[in-house]
Amino acid sequence: MTELNPFQAHGEGRSCLITRRATFSSSHLYWLPELSDAENVARFGSCSLSPGHGHNYELIVSMAGPLSPDGMVLNLSQVKKAISSEVTNQLDFRFLNEIWPEFDVSNQTGCLATTEALVRVIWTRLQSHLPLVSIRLYEHPRLWADYLGNAMDAYLTIRTHFSAAHRLARNELSQEDNEQIYGKCARPHGHGHNYLLDVTVRGDIDARTGMVCDLPALQQLIEQIVVEPFDHTFLNKDIPYFAECVPTAENIALYISDCLVDPIKNIGVSLHKIRLQESPNNAAEVYTETPCLDQMPDRYQAAMS
Numbered sequence: 001m002t003e004l005n006p007f008q009a010h011g012e013g014r015s016c017l018i019t020r021r022a023t024f025s026s027s028h029l030y031w032l033p034e035l036s037d038a039e040n041v042a043r044f045g046s047c048s049l050s051p052g053h054g055h056n057y058e059l060i061v062s063m064a065g066p067l068s069p070d071g072m073v074l075n076l077s078q079v080k081k082a083i084s085s086e087v088t089n090q091l092d093f094r095f096l097n098e099i100w101p102e103f104d105v106s107n108q109t110g111c112l113a114t115t116e117a118l119v120r121v122i123w124t125r126l127q128s129h130l131p132l133v134s135i136r137l138y139e140h141p142r143l144w145a146d147y148l149g150n151a152m153d154a155y156l157t158i159r160t161h162f163s164a165a166h167r168l169a170r171n172e173l174s175q176e177d178n179e180q181i182y183g184k185c186a187r188p189h190g191h192g193h194n195y196l197l198d199v200t201v202r203g204d205i206d207a208r209t210g211m212v213c214d215l216p217a218l219q220q221l222i223e224q225i226v227v228e229p230f231d232h233t234f235l236n237k238d239i240p241y242f243a244e245c246v247p248t249a250e251n252i253a254l255y256i257s258d259c260l261v262d263p264i265k266n267i268g269v270s271l272h273k274i275r276l277q278e279s280p281n282n283a284a285e286v287y288t289e290t291p292c293l294d295q296m297p298d299r300y301q302a303a304m305s
């Protein structure tokens, strides 16, 4: 029996995940006809101001499958063509409320074109053309949504930052022992970082508002519970928890997750993940439920098996 040589066969049949990035610029307006002007403003803030506002969107499409005899999951020209004809050519420089019927709120089945609603509708329009695994849509470098093809279930991530000092040392050890473990990070007077914090929540997209949760409420929680108490502090001295627990990036991420999990549940979504970037070189990630993002979604597993 002759064995398949992957080099001769150009890898045919072996599996791989590929991603393709695309961009478009569109405007939208958050305004529901069943609410009064005052109610729209109260609910959606400046997003309700006519005639709307715009974003430079960035789309990341992940696909997976076995390689063709040409050594590709898909020919990239086919991927580009599907994304441009089904999505970007239709949306670029357009008003989202009017361009796709899914966002026509004069119709009872329409919903607001939020990031999470938009990424789900993009999935429905691409799914018959491409072997999708996940789609990410950035409305802004500090706000993005992920959709993995599961009904109304979507992930929304907010990026924020704070600056804080810390010292890595275990109180029960000598300075010498601490320096053995933590090196320069154990120096007695501490040092600081500009921390980047990504908070990812998961929930059902509301059929009318297009939202998984009230975004300003989520932003306010993160601000009140994390950013305001942490920013410009010396963590070991100013946050009681870190008087006893060594404030490594791992422990800071875990503590933030502990602090946010219940308040986030109270606004109707689940905290999915905390990612804390301490420097360009190191980050810590904590999942508060079964990990999905950046792991292996079911569809990826299926495509690989």
Ligand SMILES: [Zn+2]
Pocket (backbone or CB within 6 Å): 028, 047, 053, 054, 055
């Ligand atoms: Zn907007």
Ligand SMILES: [Zn+2]
Pocket (backbone or CB within 6 Å): 166, 185, 191, 192, 193
């Ligand atoms: Zn440090």
